[in-house]
Amino acid sequence: ARIRAGKARPGILALMRAAGREPSRASPYDLGFVVGPRLNAAGRLEDMSQGIACLLADDFETAANLATGLDTLNRERREIEADMQASALASLEKTDPGNGCSIVMFDPEWHPGVVGLLASRLKDRYHRPTICLAAGPDGTLKGSGRSIPALHLRDALDLVDRRNPGLIPKFGGHAAAAGLSLKADDVERFRAAFEATVAGLVTPADLARTVDTDGPLHDRHLNLDTADLLAGQVWGQGFPPPLFEDDFEVREQRTVGDGRHRKLTLRRVGGRDDIAAMRFNEPEPLPERIRAAYRVEANEFRGNRSLQLMLEHWQVASIP
Numbered sequence: 001a002r003i004r005a006g007k008a009r010p011g012i013l014a015l016m017r018a019a020g021r022e023p024s025r026a027s028p029y030d031l032g033f034v035v036g037p038r039l040n041a042a043g044r045l046e047d048m049s050q051g052i053a054c055l056l057a058d059d060f061e062t063a064a065n066l067a068t069g070l071d072t073l074n075r076e077r078r079e080i081e082a083d084m085q086a087s088a089l090a091s092l093e094k095t096d097p098g099n100g101c102s103i104v105m106f107d108p109e110w111h112p113g114v115v116g117l118l119a120s121r122l123k124d125r126y127h128r129p130t131i132c133l134a135a136g137p138d139g140t141l142k143g144s145g146r147s148i149p150a151l152h153l154r155d156a157l158d159l160v161d162r163r164n165p166g167l168i169p170k171f172g173g174h175a176a177a178a179g180l181s182l183k184a185d186d187v188e189r190f191r192a193a194f195e196a197t198v199a200g201l202v203t204p205a206d207l208a209r210t211v212d213t214d215g216p217l218h219d220r221h222l223n224l225d226t227a228d229l230l231a232g233q234v235w236g237q238g239f240p241p242p243l244f245e246d247d248f249e250v251r252e253q254r255t256v257g258d259g260r261h262r263k264l265t266l267r268r269v270g271g272r273d274d275i276a277a278m279r280f281n282e283p284e285p286l287p288e289r290i291r292a293a294y295r296v297e298a299n300e301f302r303g304n305r306s307l308q309l310m311l312e313h314w315q316v317a318s319i320p
Contacts (some may be wrong), residue, residue, distance in 0.1 A: 007062050008295060011054040012159050014067035015039070022300070027231050041074040044113030045198050065199035066181070080094070083108050084118050084258060101207060102198040103130040104191040106141065108300070116144035116177070121281070127209040129153060129198055133182060141182040150200060150206035153178045159201075160193050167193060211313045217244040219271070227298045245293045247317045248277075258284050265310065266292075269317070277309040289317040 002008055003016075003026040012035060016023050019034045039051040054070060057063035088105055101123055110118070111136040123130040123146040131145035147153035147239055154173040157180060161168045167190060171180035182190055203261055219228075229257040235241040252265035265285065276299065279286070293316040299308035 009055060009057075010060040010063035011067065014057075014063035015054065018064070018067040018071040025231065030067060037075045037077070038056075038070040041077045042070055045073055045077055045080075045111070048238050063294070066283050071131065077117075079112050079116050081114050081121075082258075082284045084114060084145040085121055088118060088122060091104055097126040100195055100200055101128065102195050103128045103297060104133070104154050104187070104194055106133040106187050107133075108135050112142040115142070119144050119146045123148065126208060129156070129278050131180070131194065133187065135184070137182070139184060141184055143182060145178045145180070146205065147174070147176055147178075148202075156194070156197050156201060160190070160197050161318060163197070164189070164193050167220070211245075211293050212243070214242045216243065219268075219294070220276070222296065222307070224294045224298055226238060227296045227307060230284055230296065231298065241295055243293050243295060245291065247289065247291050250288055253286060257285055262286065264311075275309055276306060278309055279311040279314070282311075285314050286314065290314045 004024055006013075008023065008025060008026075013023050013175070015035045015038050016030060018028065019038065019233060021030050021034050039054070042048050042050040050066060051070060051074075054066035055297055056067060078204065084107070087107055087109070087254055091105060091107075103126060105122070110132070115132040115134045119130045122128075122132070127148055129145065129147040129151050131143050133141045134142040136142040145153050145157075145276060147156075152175040154171075154175065157168065157171045157173070157178055161171065167182075169181045169183070171178060209227040231242055233241070247269040248266040249269060250264060251267050254263055255261065256263045260281060260283055262279045262282045262285075264279065266275050266277045267273065268275070269289070277292075292309075293312045294309040297308050297310050298305050
């Protein structure tokens with residue numbers, strides 16, 4: 001409420017404006033996916049003090065200069081992450097993650113500050129507990145992991161450590177995310193130990209992705225008023241915004257954002273109106289008909305506002 005009223009710290013306002021977001025309509029999305037990544041980028045790539053200085057700045061001019069630098073670092077971080085993700089997916093194509101219960105990947109060219117983001121992307125894509133490793137400055141491998149709801153990642157690493165004393169020099173974290181260090185020669189040994197541990201803790205049903213939705217959205221609610229109503233609420237962990245599902249015809253589609261995202265024009269099956277939609281981190285074309293889980297949002301461009309669907313998941317529609 002304070003951010004929307006213009007009473008936020010200068011650094012918060014500067015970070016939002018550097019990203020083209022309007023503070024008067026601030027949402028949890030802005031904190032999690034706009035402000036947060038820009039603050040984190042400094043610590044991931046350079047020195048976290050730049051983000052701290054931005055938050056502590058007493059005037060907007062100072063904060064704006066720091067926010068511009070953080071925005072630039074975040075763009076660099078995204079490029080590094082995209083390259084690492086392409087490298088990881090190319091390696092995964094040689095194997096089938098579906099045959100295992102976990103994913104452990106290492107590449108000497110990866111940036112240690114971005115392996116956690118990469119692990120998160122791969123975990124979301126394959127619904128497997130995932131750990132990604134990069135070489136640290138001292139030659140020790142630095143790893144970061146992300147997990148699925150069925151597996152407490154920190155406890156799993158503790159079990160690996162107890163079964164294999166000395167294998168993991170350091171580790172820590174919580175249920176959903178953890179960090180660790182490894183000796184450079186121990187990747188394969190750790191991969192086997194982690195896979196065996198995870199296999200003993202999860203069931204095949206745990207590894208099957210499920211998407212819970214609120215069902216279809218009636219035509220009379222598919223509008224900007226609904227998008228604004230939902231955006232005005234405060235959603236978060238354990239209380240996510242509504243996720244709807246429907247069958248759509250894909251009328252038009254193209255890649256945007258340096259070929260990383262997909263902009264679409266959809267029409268509900270049996271409907272008459274075209275609807276704009278976005279699917280992030282989806283460079284490949286979608287089929288002509290899809291069943292999609294989506295959120296409704298307002299898209300703002302050059303002073304104009306229009307309805308846009310944000311596709312969270314999709315599959316081929318089972319319709320004639």
